[in-house]
Amino acid sequence: MSSSPERWLARLAVLALACSAALAQAQDRFPGVGRPATASEIAAWDIDVRPDFKGLPKGSGSVAKGQDVWESKCASCHGIFGESNEVFTPLVGGTSADDVKTGHVARLNDPTFPGRTTLMKVSTVSTLWDYINRAMPWTAPKSLATDEVYAVTAYLLNMAGVLPDDFVLNERTMAQAQARLPNRNGVTTQHGMWPGKAMKTAGKPDVQASACMNGCAGEPHVASFLPDFARNNHGNLAEQQRAVGPQRGADTSRPAGSPPGAVALAPAPKAANPNAAALALLQRHSCTACHGIDSKIVGPAFRDVASKHGSRADAVAYLTGKIRAGGQGVWGAMPMPPQSLPETEAKILAQWLAAGAKK
Amino acid sequence: MSNHDRPAGRLIKAPENFIRPDEVRTVFAQAKAGRRDFVRGAFAAAVAAAGTGQARAQGNPVPPEGGDPHILNLPAHSKGLGQAVATSGYGMPSQYEANVQRRPSPGLTQTAQSSVSFAPLQSLFGIVTPSGLHFERHHQGWWDVDPSKHRLMINGSDAQILKKPLVFTLDEIMRLPSVSRFHFIECGANTGMEWGNVAVPTCQYTHGMISCSEFTGVPLKLLLDMAGADYKRGRYVLAEGADGSSMTRTIPMELIESGEVLVAYGQNGEMLRPENGYPLRLVVPGVQGVSWVKYLRRIEVGDQPYGTKDEAVHYIDLLPGGQHRQYTSTQECKSVITTPSGGQVLLDKGFYQITGLAWSGRGKVKRVDISVDGGRNWQTARLQDPVMSKCLTRFSLDWVWDGKPAIMQSRAMDDTGYVQPNYQQLRAVRGTRSIYHNNAIQSWLVQESGEVKNVQLS
Numbered sequence: 050m051s052s053s054p055e056r057w058l059a060r061l062a063v064l065a066l067a068c069s070a071a072l073a074q075a076q077d078r079f080p081g082v083g084r085p086a087t088a089s090e091i092a093a094w095d096i097d098v099r100p101d102f103k104g105l106p107k108g109s110g111s112v113a114k115g116q117d118v119w120e121s122k123c124a125s126c127h128g129i130f131g132e133s134n135e136v137f138t139p140l141v142g143g144t145s146a147d148d149v150k151t152g153h154v155a156r157l158n159d160p161t162f163p164g165r166t167t168l169m170k171v172s173t174v175s176t177l178w179d180y181i182n183r184a185m186p187w188t189a190p191k192s193l194a195t196d197e198v199y200a201v202t203a204y205l206l207n208m209a210g211v212l213p214d215d216f217v218l219n220e221r222t223m224a225q226a227q228a229r230l231p232n233r234n235g236v237t238t239q240h241g242m243w244p245g246k247a248m249k250t251a252g253k254p255d256v257q258a259s260a261c262m263n264g265c266a267g268e269p270h271v272a273s274f275l276p277d278f279a280r281n282n283h284g285n286l287a288e289q290q291r292a293v294g295p296q297r298g299a300d301t302s303r304p305a306g307s308p309p310g311a312v313a314l315a316p317a318p319k320a321a322n323p324n325a326a327a328l329a330l331l332q333r334h335s336c337t338a339c340h341g342i343d344s345k346i347v348g349p350a351f352r353d354v355a356s357k358h359g360s361r362a363d364a365v366a367y368l369t370g371k372i373r374a375g376g377q378g379v380w381g382a383m384p385m386p387p388q389s390l391p392e393t394e395a396k397i398l399a400q401w402l403a404a405g406a407k408k
Numbered sequence: 409m410s411n412h413d414r415p416a417g418r419l420i421k422a423p424e425n426f427i428r429p430d431e432v433r434t435v436f437a438q439a440k441a442g443r444r445d446f447v448r449g450a451f452a453a454a455v456a457a458a459g460t461g462q463a464r465a466q467g468n469p470v471p472p473e474g475g476d477p478h479i480l481n482l483p484a485h486s487k488g489l490g491q492a493v494a495t496s497g498y499g500m501p502s503q504y505e506a507n508v509q510r511r512p513s514p515g516l517t518q519t520a521q522s523s524v525s526f527a528p529l530q531s532l533f534g535i536v537t538p539s540g541l542h543f544e545r546h547h548q549g550w551w552d553v554d555p556s557k558h559r560l561m562i563n564g565s566d567a568q569i570l571k572k573p574l575v576f577t578l579d580e581i582m583r584l585p586s587v588s589r590f591h592f593i594e595c596g597a598n599t600g601m602e603w604g605n606v607a608v609p610t611c612q613y614t615h616g617m618i619s620c621s622e623f624t625g626v627p628l629k630l631l632l633d634m635a636g637a638d639y640k641r642g643r644y645v646l647a648e649g650a651d652g653s654s655m656t657r658t659i660p661m662e663l664i665e666s667g668e669v670l671v672a673y674g675q676n677g678e679m680l681r682p683e684n685g686y687p688l689r690l691v692v693p694g695v696q697g698v699s700w701v702k703y704l705r706r707i708e709v710g711d712q713p714y715g716t717k718d719e720a721v722h723y724i725d726l727l728p729g730g731q732h733r734q735y736t737s738t739q740e741c742k743s744v745i746t747t748p749s750g751g752q753v754l755l756d757k758g759f760y761q762i763t764g765l766a767w768s769g770r771g772k773v774k775r776v777d778i779s780v781d782g783g784r785n786w787q788t789a790r791l792q793d794p795v796m797s798k799c800l801t802r803f804s805l806d807w808v809w810d811g812k813p814a815i816m817q818s819r820a821m822d823d824t825g826y827v828q829p830n831y832q833q834l835r836a837v838r839g840t841r842s843i844y845h846n847n848a849i850q851s852w853l854v855q856e857s858g859e860v861k862n863v864q865l866s
Contacts, residue, residue, distance in 0.1 A: 243736070244737060
């Protein structure tokens with residue numbers, strides 16, 4: 050074979066042509082399918098923020114401004130101090146000034162500490178910013194302005210003792226917040242459960258078992274089971290098993306060992322419920338996130354609202370207005386945010402409340 | 409009371425001596441000796457005397473009148489005209505199947521929009537989950553999205569990592585060459601309530617955050633090729649949903665290059681159900697369900713993982729020592745006996761088919777062994793065809809119940825050689841507070857009454 054430089058160059062040129070042709074083929078194989086995304090389309094949807102802060106928009110927010118945002122838009126679910134466990138698990142709590150120094154939350158080693166708050170777990174401040182920006186408030190995601198996201202993130206970190214009262218969070222000071230995050234050193238990728246090679250991992254399974262066939266374990270001891278008093282905690286299991294076949298469900302509405310009764314079928318759907326429209330609206334507008342029919346959650350029980358206001362002459366008009374405008378003070382300090390449902394639907398709910406909030 | 413991902417309030421400590429350890433020892437000493445001189449009633453204190461297998465038996469004796477009235481007297485459906493075609497434009501299950509439903513676990517979550525419903529594994533056959541019984545996990549409630557308005561965008565974390573950012577309508581995605589494949593999807597928190605001790609009664613609640621479907625869609629690799637992705641730099645992909653939380657997760661590029669990751673619109677021959685991401689979701693075989701982003705709106709190719717909420721606050725596994733494992737994604741090899749299982753009552757002594765499901769996020773199930781004596785001795789079960797990669801596999805074993813107590817377990821192995829661990833082996837490495845990725849061997853105690861209980865052994 051010749052090795053003259055000209056021939057080599059010619060071969061390289063052919064090779065390069067072949068490569069670009071292959072690439073062009075992949076990109077042009079499906080004419081008429083897909084089109085280039087415009088810059089404004091990408092800007093509208095590409096909102097993710099990475100741990101290295103790539104994607105973080107310019108803006109700023111102080112701890113003080115964050116408190117205002119928090120109390121008007123966040124506290125109703127998360128509590129005034131981020132401590133509430135009524136609707137979501139607590140965000141704040143369980144971290145210490147020492148954790149801010151070490152980057153390890155010591156409480157994670159304390160099995161008696163009840164639960165784990167967000168600030169005990171999170172290792173990247175970008176995660177807080179990104180999630181608040183894309184998903185909060187829960188019933189109106191993506192409604193916060195960029196400055197509000199900075200502010201409320203600052204306030205959250207202030208409540209957790211991470212940032213001082215006078216801190217202003219912006220795209221340049223995010224790194225300072227990261228450097229003080231209590232659990233920033235608390236995660237590892239040393240495991241065998243990431244199916245990729247670019248990340249540094251252990252690469253293989255951590256738990257080793259054997260496929261022993263005979264005389265394997267010692268004598269088995271039952272160490273844990275559901276006690277009799279919890280027998281019916283998940284409802285009557287007889288109604289949760291098929292009514293034909295080798296087995297039936299245990300009738301857990303009665304004590305263990307009771308003589309068998311008739312095979313139970315789950316109750317058939319009821320005839321049209323006159324309250325169905327209102328009940329469906331409660332679900333659709335997530336009213337039930339904060340109110341129970343019979344029980345207080347964040348806001349009062351619907352029954353309590355019904356008994357307090359149902360007898361007013363203007364009950365329907367009053368309640369329609371309250372649902373749409375929100376309010377504070379009638380049922381305590383926790384504000385109810387304004388609800389953006391159509392007036393016709395608010396009226397259906399108000400009529401249902403005025404009639405006694407029946408299921 | 410409880411924590412979103414650690415439902416402490418549900419973890420009910422069993423009172424000591426409910427089944428006395430010496431009684432359990434007696435039973436298994438006898439079992440070991442070949443059940444000679446088996447002392448009946450060793451579990452009597454635990455199960456109370458009244459209910460016996462016989463009392464619960466349906467039986468099929470010849471009645472005194474010489475025949476079964478259901479045979480001798482023809483029923484109405486044998487003597488009349490049945491209903492017309494298309495009485496219902498979309499057929500529903502028999503009225504007698506009303507008990508087979510997906511259900512939430514009471515008290516597990518504080519809201520119904522960020523919550524879970526569990527598939528009724530104890531009532532399912534084969535490997536496919538009927539779409540209406542598929543387990544649900546929503547982070548911000550589900551939507552029925554208009555497909556004519558849904559779009560998918562492919563872009564890059566910087567201008568160099570992807571040549572040509574693209575947008576697709578659903579019409580366009582459905583024009584592309586498609587594949588249909590069977591895969592399981594399991595929530596990373598499946599069996600999470602059982603890390604510390606027994607907390608729930610039936611396999612619907614212990615293992616029901618798994619389902620298996622035939623998914624139809626386009627390999628994501630094809631879309632990334634069209635967009636001119638730089639596979640050398642772009643080793644991570646972000647998937648993002650269009651729902652309120654715009655759920656995001658990082659996927660390793662290796663899985664996409666394998667061709668396994670699909671942008672799917674089909675499920676069991678029809679379109680995805682709204683609860684499962686209609687009209688478009690990501691299918692990431694072998695990886696926990698949270699990565700199978702529903703209402704998929706955007707794919708971003710990047711050079712770093714993204715540290716999203718569900719990989720930095722949730723879906724991180726707490727280890728003894730206080731470190732959390734991050735980016736745990738693979739669902740390791742696991743199995744469960746679905747019948748007999750917790751909350752069921754065997755009708756009588758005699759023949760039964762023990763059957764259940766096995767799966768592995770690393771490949772195919774190679775073998776399943778079954779023990780009926782609490783893990784002392786094992787027999788290899790039959791695997792039902794087809795056995796597919798990263799898919800549920802149905803196993804079964806013949807068994808004659810002699811009316812005596814038995815503790816049933818299944819143990820799966822996959823084609824990498826990995827063996828499903830028992831609780832002692834798993835807890836020795838990961839402790840009891842991990843929440844996620846509990847793939848321990850499940851134990852069901854068949855009591856003399858025929859009632860089956862969820863138990864854990866020491």
